[in-house]
Amino acid sequence: MKTNLTVNGQQVQIDVEPRVTLLDALRDELGLKGTHAGCEHGVCGACTVEIDGEAVRSCLILGVQCDGTEVTTIEGVAPAPGEMDIIQDSFCATHGLQCGYCTPGMILAAKTLLAKNRDPSDEEIREAISGNICRCTGYGQIVEAVRLAARRLRESNAAAVEAGQ
Amino acid sequence: MNEHAKPFSGRYVSSDRRVREDTRFVAGAGHFVQDIERPGMLHVALVASQHPAATIEDIDASEALAMEGVVAVVDGNELSNAVNPLMNGLDTPEVRRFPLAVGQNRYAGEWVAAVVATSRALAEDAAEKVKVKGEKLGYVMDPEKAMEADSTPVHPSHGSNVLLDRTFDWGPVEDDFARSDETLKLRVTWGRNSTVPIETFGVICEWNAWENVLEVWASIQMPKYADQIARALGLRGNDVRVYYDVDVGGSYGVKRGIKHTVLAAYLARKLGRPVRLIEDRLENMRSGDAHGPERIFDIGVAFDRDGTINAMKMRALDNAGAYAGRAPFQLGKPIGAIVGPYRINSVQYRAQSVTTNKAVQEAVRGFGQSPTNYALETMMDRVAEHLGMDRIALRRKNFIRSDEFPWEIPSGSKYDSGDYHAVVDKVLAQSGYEDIVAERDRLRADGLCAGIGIAACLEPSGGNSSFEPLLNPKNRTSTWMEGSRVNVDALGDVTVTIHTTSSGQGHETLAATVVGEVLEIDPDRIRVVRPDSLGSLPGNSPVGSRMAIMLGGAAANAARDIKRQISAIAAHSMGVAPDAVTYAEGVVRGPDGRTVEWSEVVDIAHRRFHDLPEGTNPGLTASFIQQVPTGVALPKDGKAQMYPCYSFEFHVVLMAFDPVLAKPEIRRYIIGHDCGTVINPHIVKGMTLGGIAHGIGAALLEEFSYDAEGHLMTQSFLDYLMPSSNEVPEVEIVHHCTPSPFTEFGQKGSGESGYLGAPAAISGAIHDALRPWNIHLNKLPIRMSAISDAIASAKENT
Ligand code: FES
Ligand code: FES
Numbered sequence: 001m002k003t004n005l006t007v008n009g010q011q012v013q014i015d016v017e018p019r020v021t022l023l024d025a026l027r028d029e030l031g032l033k034g035t036h037a038g039c040e041h042g043v044c045g046a047c048t049v050e051i052d053g054e055a056v057r058s059c060l061i062l063g064v065q066c067d068g069t070e071v072t073t074i075e076g077v078a079p080a081p082g083e084m085d086i087i088q089d090s091f092c093a094t095h096g097l098q099c100g101y102c103t104p105g106m107i108l109a110a111k112t113l114l115a116k117n118r119d120p121s122d123e124e125i126r127e128a129i130s131g132n133i134c135r136c137t138g139y140g141q142i143v144e145a146v147r148l149a150a151r152r153l154r155e156s157n158a159a160a161v162e163a164g165q
Numbered sequence: 166m167n168e169h170a171k172p173f174s175g176r177y178v179s180s181d182r183r184v185r186e187d188t189r190f191v192a193g194a195g196h197f198v199q200d201i202e203r204p205g206m207l208h209v210a211l212v213a214s215q216h217p218a219a220t221i222e223d224i225d226a227s228e229a230l231a232m233e234g235v236v237a238v239v240d241g242n243e244l245s246n247a248v249n250p251l252m253n254g255l256d257t258p259e260v261r262r263f264p265l266a267v268g269q270n271r272y273a274g275e276w277v278a279a280v281v282a283t284s285r286a287l288a289e290d291a292a293e294k295v296k297v298k299g300e301k302l303g304y305v306m307d308p309e310k311a312m313e314a315d316s317t318p319v320h321p322s323h324g325s326n327v328l329l330d331r332t333f334d335w336g337p338v339e340d341d342f343a344r345s346d347e348t349l350k351l352r353v354t355w356g357r358n359s360t361v362p363i364e365t366f367g368v369i370c371e372w373n374a375w376e377n378v379l380e381v382w383a384s385i386q387m388p389k390y391a392d393q394i395a396r397a398l399g400l401r402g403n404d405v406r407v408y409y410d411v412d413v414g415g416s417y418g419v420k421r422g423i424k425h426t427v428l429a430a431y432l433a434r435k436l437g438r439p440v441r442l443i444e445d446r447l448e449n450m451r452s453g454d455a456h457g458p459e460r461i462f463d464i465g466v467a468f469d470r471d472g473t474i475n476a477m478k479m480r481a482l483d484n485a486g487a488y489a490g491r492a493p494f495q496l497g498k499p500i501g502a503i504v505g506p507y508r509i510n511s512v513q514y515r516a517q518s519v520t521t522n523k524a525v526q527e528a529v530r531g532f533g534q535s536p537t538n539y540a541l542e543t544m545m546d547r548v549a550e551h552l553g554m555d556r557i558a559l560r561r562k563n564f565i566r567s568d569e570f571p572w573e574i575p576s577g578s579k580y581d582s583g584d585y586h587a588v589v590d591k592v593l594a595q596s597g598y599e600d601i602v603a604e605r606d607r608l609r610a611d612g613l614c615a616g617i618g619i620a621a622c623l624e625p626s627g628g629n630s631s632f633e634p635l636l637n638p639k640n641r642t643s644t645w646m647e648g649s650r651v652n653v654d655a656l657g658d659v660t661v662t663i664h665t666t667s668s669g670q671g672h673e674t675l676a677a678t679v680v681g682e683v684l685e686i687d688p689d690r691i692r693v694v695r696p697d698s699l700g701s702l703p704g705n706s707p708v709g710s711r712m713a714i715m716l717g718g719a720a721a722n723a724a725r726d727i728k729r730q731i732s733a734i735a736a737h738s739m740g741v742a743p744d745a746v747t748y749a750e751g752v753v754r755g756p757d758g759r760t761v762e763w764s765e766v767v768d769i770a771h772r773r774f775h776d777l778p779e780g781t782n783p784g785l786t787a788s789f790i791q792q793v794p795t796g797v798a799l800p801k802d803g804k805a806q807m808y809p810c811y812s813f814e815f816h817v818v819l820m821a822f823d824p825v826l827a828k829p830e831i832r833r834y835i836i837g838h839d840c841g842t843v844i845n846p847h848i849v850k851g852m853t854l855g856g857i858a859h860g861i862g863a864a865l866l867e868e869f870s871y872d873a874e875g876h877l878m879t880q881s882f883l884d885y886l887m888p889s890s891n892e893v894p895e896v897e898i899v900h901h902c903t904p905s906p907f908t909e910f911g912q913k914g915s916g917e918s919g920y921l922g923a924p925a926a927i928s929g930a931i932h933d934a935l936r937p938w939n940i941h942l943n944k945l946p947i948r949m950s951a952i953s954d955a956i957a958s959a960k961e962n963t
Binding site for chain 1: 183184186187188189190191192193194195197199200286360361362363364365412413414415416417445446668669670671847848850851852853854855856857858859881882883887889890891893895896919
């Protein structure tokens with residue numbers, strides 16, 4: 001079935017069987033390997049992407065259901081190759097990862113949180129990532145990363161306002 | 166022995182530097198096995214057995230073979246005629262294991278056939294159509310029943326279910342029991358769980374017939390992986406090429422899919438096309454053969470009224486599952502720290518490993534040490550309870566003192582260094598222990614159950630696998646080496662090699678940091694690469710918390726060799742003796758103040774043979790193979806020097822729960838940690854926090870439970886529950902550094918930290934909370950329901 005959607009700012013058409021999940025469509029049809037499969041039954045959050053501003057498990061939604069939506073995957077987060085955005089850089093600053101397998105999903109979950117809540121409490125951060133299982137880190141440095149990213153985003157916004165942008 | 170009276174202070178080692186691997190992962194640019202596409206690749210789905218034990222009389226694959234895209238169906242008969250049994254390490258020739266069941270299966274879910282098709286979905290559809298005919302056989306799930314003489318043998322030709330039953334007597338155990346004021350017995354059980362990485366195991370094999378090479382990409386963390394593939398398939402060692410640049414999505418010991426690999430390799434050769442086998446979550450949990458220890462401990466302890474522990478008898482009965490796997494040896498590692506941090510004079514240890522009709526065990530973080538520590542620390546709590554003594558005071562009384570190192574424990578291992586009393590003091594001071602006690606009492610006054618848990622334990626690290634020769638005298642292993650190479654290229658840039666895969670441990674950062682430290686150059690300028698196995702130096706992969714010690718040692722020593730070569734070349738060009746020059750930050754200075762720059766040395770080494778000192782080879786390169794420090798001999802008289810380094814950790818945890826709902830909540834978690842010199846603080850912190858999260862899972866949530874019919878009940882993430890960010894609290898880490906005298910910078914291992922003490926500490930906190938009812942919950946995990954049931958029945962009885 002032909003489905004039209006926007007992925008990382010680009011209009012694409014995928015032609016997939018109705019049973020194919022968005023996760024598989026992204027990985028196999030579009031070659032976007034940064035979205036990972038962990039359980040394929042909606043529990044671990046490794047497959048998290050952003051659809052129309054919400055964090056969504058791409059293993060629980062079919063490719064054909066995404067017609068007309070706007071999808072952001074981890075490949076769409078960095079402004080340019082070799083250049084990290086503030087959230088990615090914050091994960092590196094606090095070492096909010098180890099094996100990196102849950103990381104794309106974590107970053108997308110953090111990104112949707114910070115788009116809605118500029119100054120989340122630790123509790124809100126923990127809640128926002130509670131559907132994303134990380135077996136490596138014990139979450140401490142992930143919470144620190146999101147906390148740091150929130151502060152830096154606020155500061156960069158304030159600076160932008162000051163500069164009259 | 167290096168001199169490290171004081172902690173090492175370096176320019177890069179221990180400094181707050183980023184972990185270089187993180188960059189590619191935050192960009193989603195990791196290179197995981199699932200991301201690799203090979204032209205013409207085929208996919209495997211598995212046919213799983215439906216019963217815990219049944220004969221395999223006939224496999225009818227005709228319907229499957231007729232389906233779209235299906236290329237082949239292979240069963241255990243075909244496979245076992247073509248490949249050798251998988252290595253087991255024990256001397257039990259009748260306990261044979263192949264990737265697919267042969268003749269009969271031995272646990273529910275065991276693979277009986279493999280279906281190969283052009284896509285995984287088509288292979289799965291076809292696997293459902295394969296018909297397996299056979300007769301149900303008797304089975305046994307319980308390890309104590311499996312020990313009984315009339316029990317159904319899982320491997321009939323082996324004659325019994327006993328894989329290993331060895332008793333060690335270290336020191337005058339009976340005398341010490343006789344002379345002690347008191348004795349006490351306890352039984353505790355460690356439930357079957359595992360580290361369950363978010364990435365399942367996967368492998369791609371491709372046979373290159375023109376070069377006679379098997380190419381392997383895998384999500385692997387396994388010593389001697391390439392050798393084992395070659396042995397199983399009857400290939401030469403140099404016919405197997407494993408790509409070490411595949412990122413592994415978490416392992417913590419378990420990513421050792423040798424059975425998957427041998428199967429995929431056989432299929433790839435047979436079919437002449439690349440074959441990919443990636444577990445789905447069900448396969449991973451039910452039949453990936455990656456469960457951890459399941460262990461019953463019976464302990465007797467002899468002590469005096471003042472709290473001095475004199476002797477211990479420990480019997481550990483481990484339920485290996487259907488095949489030996491790594492289960493028996495996971496009873497061996499704890500021998501290297503069998504008394505924990507305590508000066509116990511004598512020990513009797515009986516290690517028993519039995520087969521049952523459960524899935525197979527793999528190495529799990531700590532390799533059996535975490536269950537043992539849980540047993541030891543529960544023993545300490547019970548002794549304190551019996552004597553009415555403070556739990557911390559009892560531990561302090563029995564700790565080995567800092568001036569007593571190196572300290573040889575009864576089982577023959579020497580602990581390198583430590584200052585356990587100092588770590589405890591620091592934790593109590595920095596955490597405000599009195600406030601924690603006051604908080605517990607306040608919570609109790611509010612009607613909650615509240616308790617404090619205490620655990621002290623060791624992390625043995627960097628060993629040479631001497632539990633293998635100890636438990637199997639035919640095994641003569643006395644090295645567990647690791648290699649690294651440092652090259653300085655013709656432009657003067659430095660590249661270091663690693664000869665293994667990594668699964669999040671930050672080995673690239675480790676190697677760059679230590680080489681930068683030795684050469685006094687910015688680690689960010691150093692590239693780290695991973696040649697494939699055919700281009701590699703010998704190594705043993707990141708097991709046993711060894712890489713800081715072993716890869717750190719190898720890379721540092723190779724860099725030291727480079728430094729020596731640079732100094733010699735520069736000295737020669739100045740016409741002075743090599744020992745007359747000094748090296749600093751890449752520049753060599755002569756006795757008269759003249760200097761020779763790095764670039765000049767590089768030019769001489771790469772272009773001007775005529776300017777090299779006599780007998781010097783051109784090029785600037787050095788390899789170093791690090792032997793395990795202190796690993797000099799085979800075990801003798803049932804004793805072994807097992808590990809060079811011993812890290813220490815001390816946990817304090819405050820928990821509270823409602824007596825009716827009993828949902829345990831961790832209010833404070835403090836860990837004191839001493840792993841010697843820390844190479845990268847971010848990495849060590851992450852290991853510790855991640856280990857504690859695993860420990861919380863093992864203590865409260867995670868278990869592979871089987872029903873009475875022999876079926877695994879917890880086979881998805883919906884029923885095998887793992888801690889989320891809601892269950893893992895913020896953890897406070899208190900650092901201490903007692904350098905190891907045996908390593909390059911004084912570093913020790915930290916890959917298993919946190920996990921080794923957390924289960925004991927949490928169990929201790931729950932028991933402290935349940936003290937009013939004098940309840941003992943002697944099995945992990947301790948579920949909410951177990952707590953509330955125990956309180957309810959205790960209330961009824963009072
Ligand atoms: S893979 Fe989608 S939630 Fe686990
Ligand atoms: S970083 Fe490995 S699972 Fe999160």
